[in-house]
Each structure stands twice: as structure tokens, then as C-alpha cells.
Amino acid sequence: MKAYQKMLMIVASLSLGLLFVFPMWKIYLKAPQYPEGLELHIWVNKLGGSSESVLQNFNILNHYIGMKPIHAASFAELQFMPYIVIAFMVTGVLVGLVGKRKLVLGWTGLLMLAGAAGIVDFYLWLVNFGTNLDPMAAIKVPGMTYIPPLLGNKQLLNFEALSLPALGSLGIFMAITIAGLSYIFSLRNQTINPVHEKGKVAVA
Amino acid sequence: METSIFKLKKLVPKAALLMAVAAGTVLQGCSKTEGGATGTSEAVSSDAAQAVYVAPGKHDELYSFLSGGFNGQVSVYGLPSGRLLKIIPVFTQHGENGYGYSEESKAMLQTSHGFVPWDDLHHPKLSRTDGQTDGRWLFVNGNNTPRVARIDLKTFETVEIMELPNSAGNHCSPYPTNNNEYVIAGTRFSVPLDMKGGTNDVSLDKYEEEFRGSISFIKVDPEKGDMDLDFQILVPGFDYDLANGGKGPSEDWVFFTTYNSEKAGTLKEVGASQNDRDYLAAVNWKLAAKYAKEGKAREMPANYYHNKIDKDSHIAKSTVKKKVRYLLPEECPGMMYLLPAPKSPHGIDVDPSGEFMVVSGKLASAIPVFSFAKMQDAIKNKQFDGEKNGIPVLKYESVLKGEVKEPGLGPLHTEFDGKGNAYTSMFVSSEIVKWKLKDLNVVDRMPVYYSVGHLMIPGGDTKEPHGKYLVAMNKITKDRYLPTGPELAHSAQLIDISGEKMKMLLDFPTVAEPHYAQAIIASKVAPNSTKFYKLDENKHPHAVKKEADVSVTREGKNKVRVKMTAIRSHMTPDNIEGVQVGDTVYFHVTNLEQDWDVPHGFAVMGANNAETLIMPGATQTLTWVPKKAGVFPFYCTDFCSALHQEMQGYIRVSPKGSNVPIKFSTGKKKQNIPGVASTK
Numbered sequence: 001m002k003a004y005q006k007m008l009m010i011v012a013s014l015s016l017g018l019l020f021v022f023p024m025w026k027i028y029l030k031a032p033q034y035p036e037g038l039e040l041h042i043w044v045n046k047l048g049g050s051s052e053s054v055l056q057n058f059n060i061l062n063h064y065i066g067m068k069p070i071h072a073a074s075f076a077e078l079q080f081m082p083y084i085v086i087a088f089m090v091t092g093v094l095v096g097l098v099g100k101r102k103l104v105l106g107w108t109g110l111l112m113l114a115g116a117a118g119i120v121d122f123y124l125w126l127v128n129f130g131t132n133l134d135p136m137a138a139i140k141v142p143g144m145t146y147i148p149p150l151l152g153n154k155q156l157l158n159f160e161a162l163s164l165p166a167l168g169s170l171g172i173f174m175a176i177t178i179a180g181l182s183y184i185f186s187l188r189n190q191t192i193n194p195v196h197e198k199g200k201v202a203v204a
Numbered sequence: 205m206e207t208s209i210f211k212l213k214k215l216v217p218k219a220a221l222l223m224a225v226a227a228g229t230v231l232q233g234c235s236k237t238e239g240g241a242t243g244t245s246e247a248v249s250s251d252a253a254q255a256v257y258v259a260p261g262k263h264d265e266l267y268s269f270l271s272g273g274f275n276g277q278v279s280v281y282g283l284p285s286g287r288l289l290k291i292i293p294v295f296t297q298h299g300e301n302g303y304g305y306s307e308e309s310k311a312m313l314q315t316s317h318g319f320v321p322w323d324d325l326h327h328p329k330l331s332r333t334d335g336q337t338d339g340r341w342l343f344v345n346g347n348n349t350p351r352v353a354r355i356d357l358k359t360f361e362t363v364e365i366m367e368l369p370n371s372a373g374n375h376c377s378p379y380p381t382n383n384n385e386y387v388i389a390g391t392r393f394s395v396p397l398d399m400k401g402g403t404n405d406v407s408l409d410k411y412e413e414e415f416r417g418s419i420s421f422i423k424v425d426p427e428k429g430d431m432d433l434d435f436q437i438l439v440p441g442f443d444y445d446l447a448n449g450g451k452g453p454s455e456d457w458v459f460f461t462t463y464n465s466e467k468a469g470t471l472k473e474v475g476a477s478q479n480d481r482d483y484l485a486a487v488n489w490k491l492a493a494k495y496a497k498e499g500k501a502r503e504m505p506a507n508y509y510h511n512k513i514d515k516d517s518h519i520a521k522s523t524v525k526k527k528v529r530y531l532l533p534e535e536c537p538g539m540m541y542l543l544p545a546p547k548s549p550h551g552i553d554v555d556p557s558g559e560f561m562v563v564s565g566k567l568a569s570a571i572p573v574f575s576f577a578k579m580q581d582a583i584k585n586k587q588f589d590g591e592k593n594g595i596p597v598l599k600y601e602s603v604l605k606g607e608v609k610e611p612g613l614g615p616l617h618t619e620f621d622g623k624g625n626a627y628t629s630m631f632v633s634s635e636i637v638k639w640k641l642k643d644l645n646v647v648d649r650m651p652v653y654y655s656v657g658h659l660m661i662p663g664g665d666t667k668e669p670h671g672k673y674l675v676a677m678n679k680i681t682k683d684r685y686l687p688t689g690p691e692l693a694h695s696a697q698l699i700d701i702s703g704e705k706m707k708m709l710l711d712f713p714t715v716a717e718p719h720y721a722q723a724i725i726a727s728k729v730a731p732n733s734t735k736f737y738k739l740d741e742n743k744h745p746h747a748v749k750k751e752a753d754v755s756v757t758r759e760g761k762n763k764v765r766v767k768m769t770a771i772r773s774h775m776t777p778d779n780i781e782g783v784q785v786g787d788t789v790y791f792h793v794t795n796l797e798q799d800w801d802v803p804h805g806f807a808v809m810g811a812n813n814a815e816t817l818i819m820p821g822a823t824q825t826l827t828w829v830p831k832k833a834g835v836f837p838f839y840c841t842d843f844c845s846a847l848h849q850e851m852q853g854y855i856r857v858s859p860k861g862s863n864v865p866i867k868f869s870t871g872k873k874k875q876n877i878p879g880v881a882s883t884k
Contacts, residue, residue, distance in 0.1 A: 036800075051798075052738075052798070053798030053799065056796075056798055056799075057798070057799050060771065060772050060797075060799075064773075064846065064847065138773075138847055138850075139846075
């Protein structure tokens with residue numbers, strides 16, 4: 001691989017660092033009584049929101065319909081996900097330094113798999129919270145479940161919920177794209193220098 | 205009979221159609237109010253409604269703070285809409301939120317006379333920076349039992365009350381200097397001081413010899429706003445009525461109107477109205493502070509209360525002060541002068557440039573305007589007209605710039621628009637009169653209904669007035685609104701003063717009796733408004749920050765302490781047993797909410813007390829002494845949520861000496877209740 005392609009691979013792995021600076025996903029709630037809105041922010045390692053006490057405010061609203069209270073401690077993911085991200089970053093940089101095309105492809109594929117797994121996991125949690133309701137709940141609407149949208153908006157009683165990926169997810173997206181580009185560009189190295197390929201010269 | 209003729213006369217210039225409608229209603233024998241008849245009204249320009257209309261969801265341009273007079277509170281109105289935004293309790297117990305009833309706030313109303321749950325609040329004054337309102341605090345006076353209070357404009361709550369010794373009738377109060385170096389307060393009722401912090405038991409015939417007034421200088425902490433009585437000046441036994449501080453060239457001075465220079469001790473209505481001239485007292489506060497600092501001040505024993513709310517626990521604590529320093533004007537040359545002013549002057553107002561002092565003599569036919577530059581010259585050239593109690597009296601002509609001739613009847617107060625105009629309220633002729641500071645000529649008049657007292661232009665008493673509106677606060681209401689029996693709301697009127705001619709915009713009823721008012725551009729206050737208190741910062745000794753920590757404990761023989769929580773939509777605990785007749789039960793309720801506009805209230809059946817209203821993150825305490833055995837419900841009084849009606853509980857009271865143990869709970873089994881303190 002050429003130097004700039006190695007560089008791209010390193011940039012790709014470092015862009016995962018955005019996950020520690022910005023939330024991955026944001027859920028916005030709007031209701032007539034909440035003109036200022038409520039935002040739940042999902043980070044790779046914590047839960048946050050538009051204010052310090054947003055989780056408590058979410059839970060107060062949710063308890064009327066019997067939803068389980070959301071606590072950061074309930075999610076093992078928040079404990080181990082940061083290590084996975086760090087592992088990706090470290091291995092990504094190493095892959096960049098080594099400069100093997102197949103490794104780049106492998107790394108990118110694994111990251112895509114991990115991202116997909118994350119989304120599936122997130123969706124399962126949404127279903128869990130939205131359907132696993134306390135039978136003693138004060139407000140029970142027959143047939144009603146409260147699965148927040150994974151992407152896009154949905155009306156849940158008086159709340160309009162909107163769910164969108166945030167800047168942290170952009171880190172994953174960038175990592176996949178840039179690493180992918182690095183791989184594609186390196187494919188061109190091959191076509192331009194077939195002689196080297198034939199002579200089993202290490203792919204640069 | 206006469207009134208209706210008067211009314212008909214007033215109605216004549218109105219449209220014939222209106223006449224026909226009015227006549228029609230009379231013919232039908234309906235009462236006037238049902239027929240939609242109106243009070244006396246002047247033509248209001250067609251765009252008046254638009255000028256005061258603040259669309260739903262939009263905010264007013266200004267906050268205004270109107271004193272409540274005999275209700276001891278401050279009312280906050282938005283301008284130009286005239287919408288009531290809040291009533292801030294200051295000197296009076298407020299059952300609505302438990303102020304003065306809760307264990308935390310009771311100490312605020314303690315005085316050397318014991319618990320005084322009421323006062324007469326006349327003058328609000330906003331804190332200042334460089335002679336302009338800064339939106340940090342509002343100082344107000346208590347007239348009856350002399351006190352000065354400070355309201356914090358972050359929370360719109362009274363945070364400090366300082367009692368004033370050697371004072372009676374704290375009317376001439378509170379006047380901040382241009383950077384709140386001092387808040388100054390004078391006494392309207394002179395009293396025979398015993399120089400030990402009280403008054404002498406003397407014959408009331410001894411007024412002339414024994415009675416004295418005082419002017420208090422309260423130091424204000426520039427960062428926190430905390431007050432401290434630095435010193436007093438003991439002054440001749442006149443009635444000190446109103447005051448205002450200088451600005452620019454005159455900023456070291458503060459001016460006080462006085463009446464009863466006759467020193468009458470009875471039937472003052474007559475006795476205090478004999479001299480053709482009373483005095484405007486000019487005090488150099490900077491020099492006074494210097495004298496006090498340099499050892500001219502003597503000290504006397506005193507006994508007065510200083511009450512302050514701790515910002516982290518919201519608990520008020522009283523400190524009793526045992527001494528006060530004082531200055532005698534006769535020992536402090538150059539500190540105080542008297543300027544003769546027409547008969548029993550009322551308002552004293554200093555124009556934005558600080559050069560002119562306008563004295564409104566309520567019984568005088570002209571308004572004298574004094575010149576500060578001339579006063580300086582007169583002092584330098586010793587143009588004195590004798591002295592009074594060792595205080596030099598300046599010659600009237602030597603300090604006079606001129607008089608506003610035939611301004612109207614009963615001039616009381618003047619404010620300024622910053623564009624060279626002054627506006628004076630006329631109590632007797634019931635009008636606002638606009639005149640030019642330059643030539644003292646009257647240029648416009650506007651009738652107001654009825655008998656205006658104070659008027660207020662936002663910032664009209666500062667270096668830079670916001671000369672768009674004027675609020676007239678009227679003392680008599682009569683037919684302005686739908687009648688409400690013998691007692692009527694007082695009326696305020698909003699006038700547009702942005703043009704050459706004044707334009708009447710709006711009438712709005714007010715709470716109790718506003719005397720003076722202040723107003724400030726909303727952007728200086730609104731962005732700093734507290735939304736809720738942080739639970740993490742709550743330092744109340746009986747706060748519980750999560751439901752798991754609630755408790756009910758018996759302390760000693762007959763004291764029970766309930767440390768409980770409130771959060772939408774339940775209280776923890778909501779079942780309490782083991783209380784006995786005659787116990788003193790303290791309900792320490794912590795509101796666990798951490799969101800804007802979610803107060804919870806707490807009330808218990810039969811409590812000889814008010815409710816308590818608890819802001820998010822705060823702890824408040826209601827005390828209850830059950831008198832009989834049985835079961836007593838308690839509940840949340842502020843409609844907090846969809847299940848507010850369910851937010852209630854029971855407390856069981858057993859006979860004295862019963863063996864029912866203390867027991868408390870919420871819910872039959874562990875439920876998913878979000879009783880957590882924070883996200884952390």
C-alpha cells in the first residue's frame with residue numbers, strides 16, 4: 001500500500017475516537033408540556049441528555065405506562081463497548097502501519113459487523129423497554145406498545161419521539177468509509193503495477 | 205344623582221351610538237354594569253390595543269415591580285401588557301406558598317418586637333451599577349415596623365430582611381446609591397430615642413425637646429448583596445418623607461424631603477402645615493461614610509434583627525445585633541445642609557444628569573427646581589439663612605433654578621424620560637403633567653383616573669431612563685372596573701411617552717395598594733432566572749435525596765420527624781403510623797424533581813398552619829400538632845401531573861401513650877418508581 005493509503009487507514013481508525021466525544025444516538029421527545037423538548041443521548045460508554053437530570057425526567061414520564069426505569073447500570077454494553085472501540089482503534093492503526101490490503105478489508109468488515117450488531121442490540125433494547133410493561137401501570141391502553149423508533153419519528157400518546165444517529169455514529173461511518181476507500185485505492189495499485197504483482201512483490 | 209349627571213356630561217362627546225346604547229340600557233332598567241356601561245374615559249387612540257398587545261406565547265418587553273402597600277408584598281407585572289406574573293411575599297405571611305409559615309421561612313419575619321407577620325411596603329428600588337439598574341436585586345421598605353428587605357431577582361424570592369433601630373415609619377426608604385455602596389433609609393415618624401436602642405417613656409408634650417429622626421446607611425456587599433447597617437445619622441425631629449440619590453456631579457449626595465419642621469406632635473394635619481417652608485435635606489453620604497470611618501461615629505446599644513436565607517439549605521436564620529454607630533450632624537461639618545422647600549414637600553427627584561432636584565410640594569402652587577451647581581456655590585459662599593439644630597440652612601433663592609408655574613394641583617412625584625422632559629403626578633387635579641427641564645414650561649397634560657400617587661418611568665430615577673412608557677398608580681378607582689363591593693382593586697394606567705403628546709394605552713387593576721414601582725428591560729433579568737434548585741446542592745439538614753432514605757423517627761417524648769419525598773405522582777412515605785395526640789410533627793418534604801415548573805405542595809388536614817409549596821430540589825417543613833386521635837389525610841396541593849389527584853397519603857394518630865409503633869411505607873410491594881436523585 002502507498003503511504004497515503006496507510007495514512008487513510010490510520011485516519012479511519014482514529015475517527016472512531018469521535019465516539020468518545022459525541023453521543024452515538026439521540027432520542028428527542030416533544031409534547032405540548034415540553035416546549036423545550038427532552039433529549040436522551042446514548043453514548044458508547046454512558047447515557048446523557050439535554051440536561052443533567054434528563055434520565056430522571058424520562059423515567060418519571062415512563063413510569064405511568066409501566067416502563068422499566070432506564071439506568072446506565074442496566075446496560076452491560078456501556079461497560080464493554082468502549083473497550084471494543086479502543087481495540088478497533090489500536091488494531092486499525094496497526095493495520096495501517098503494516099499496510100496489508102487484506103487486513104484493511106478484514107478490519108473494515110469486522111467494524112461493519114460490529115456496527116450492525118450494535119444497531120440490532122439497540123433495537124432489541126427498544127423493544128424490551130417498549131413492550132415489557134408493568135401490569136400494574138397506571139396508564140394502560142389496550143394493545144398499545146411504546147417501542148420508540150429506531151430511526152425517524154413516531155407518536156407515542158402525547159409524545160412525538162424522534163430518533164436519529166448523532167455525531168458519534170458519524171465516527172463509525174467515517175471509519176468504514178475511509179478504510180473502505182483506502183482498500184479500493186489500494187486495488188488500483190495492483191492494476192497500475194501488474195509486474196510487481198506477478199513477481200510476488202509485496203503489495204505496497 | 206350628581207354622579208350620574210357627571211357621567212352623562214362626560215359621555216356627551218362620545219359617539220351618538222354609544223349614547224343610544226347607554227340610554228337604551230337605562231330604559232330597560234338594567235343595572236349599568238350588565239349593560240356594559242363604562243367608567244369615565246378619555247378618547248384612547250385606535251392603535252392603543254396594538255401597542256399593549258403581547259401575543260399568546262410572546263414575552264413582555266419589561267418587568268415591572270409594583271409595591272403592594274398594605275399587603276406587604278411586591279407584584280410583578282409584564283409591560284406593556286399589564287399582565288400579573290408573580291406576587292413576591294416580603295413582609296407578610298403568604299399561605300399560598302408557606303412563606304412565613306414554614307419552619308424555614310419563619311425567621312424572616314422576626315423582629316425585636318417578636319414575630320411581625322405583616323408590614324406596609326411602599327418603595328421598591330432596583331440595585332444599580334454605574335447609576336443604572338442592573339437586574340440583580342430589588343430593595344424594598346417595611347414602613348410600619350422599620351425594615352429593609354432584599355429580593356434576589358434570580359429566584360424572585362425575599363432573601364434578606366434587616367430591621368432598623370432608632371426608626372419609626374421607615375417611609376423614606378430604601379434608596380441605593382449609584383453602585384449600591386449604601387442603601388439609605390430615613391424615618392418618617394420621629395421618636396424620643398433613649399440612646400439604648402429603644403424609645404423613652406416620655407410625655408407626648410415633649411415632642412419638640414425629645415423627639416429625633418434617623419437616617420440609616422446600610423452597606424451592601426458588592427458581590428452577594430448582603431446588607432449590613434454601617435451607621436446612622438441622628439437628625440432633627442422632623443418627618444423625613446422621601447429621598448433620592450444624586451448622579452453625575454451630585455452622586456456623592458442624597459436628598460430628603462422633610463415636613464413637620466414645626467415639630468408638631470398631634471393633629472399633624474394642621475400642626476405640620478403651618479410653616480410656608482419646610483426643608484429639603486442634602487446629605488453628602490461619601491463624607492458621612494468618611495466621618496464614620498475616621499472615628500467621628502459614636503456607638504450606642506441597640507437591639508435589632510437581621511434575617512437571612514441560606515442559599516443552599518433555604519433556611520432563614522436571625523442574628524440579633526446589639527449595637528449601632530451614629531453620627532451627629534452638628535459634629536460633622538459639610539455633611540448636611542437644609543434647603544428651604546415649599547410647604548410640606550413630598551417627592552424629591554433628581555434628573556438623569558444629576559444637576560436638578562425637583563421638589564413636589566403637595567400643598568404648593570408651584571414646583572421648585574433646585575440646581576446642584578448653585579447649591580455647591582451657595583455652600584462655598586456661605587449663603588446661609590441661619591441654622592437648625594446646628595445644620596446650616598441655605599438661602600432659597602441662592603439654590604433655586606426656577607419654579608414650574610401652575611403645574612396643577614397636588615404635585616407629588618416626578619420622573620424623567622432622558623430626553624429633557626419631566627413628568628409630575630398631580631394627586632388633587634388627577635393628572636400627569638409633562639414639562640421641560642430646560643425652561644420649566646408645561647407642554648402636555650394627561651388626565652388619569654383617579655388621584656395619581658406615584659408615577660414610574662422604567663429607569664426614570666436613574667442615569668439612563670427607558671423613556672417609552674409611564675405607569676401612573678392611582679389611589680382611587682371608583683367606576684374604572686366592574687364593581688366588586690366596597691373594596692376595589694387599585695388602578696394603574698400605562699401611558700405612551702415616546703412622542704410629543706402623551707398617549708393613554710391601558711388600565712390594569714393592581715394588588716392591594718401600589719405606591720412606588722420600578723421597571724427594567726426583561727433581558728437584564730430573564731436570562732438569569734433559576735429554573736429549579738439542584739438536588740445535589742441541597743444542604744438542608746433534613747433533606748432526603750432518594751426514596752430509600754426516607755424516615756419517621758420519634759425524638760424525645762413528643763417530637764416526630766418525618767423526612768419524606770415528593771415526586772410525580774406519590775409521596776414517600778404515604779402511610780405513617782405511630783404518631784400520638786399532642787406530638788409536634790415536622791414534615792420535612794423534599795421535592796425530588798429536577799425539571800422546570802414542577803413544584804409539589806403539601807398540606808395536612810386540620811393543621812393550624814398553611815400549606816407549604818416545595819420547589820424542585822428544595823426541602824420545606826410544615827409543622828403540625830394533632831389534637832385528636834384518628835386518621836388524617838395529607839396530599840399534594842399543586843396540580844403536578846396526570847395522577848396528581850392520587851398524590852395523597854394518610855397519617856394515623858393514636859391517643860397519648862398508645863403503644864402503636866412508628867411505621868411507614870409507600871406501596872404494598874416494590875414497584876417501578878423512579879425515585880432517584882439524579883443521573884449520576
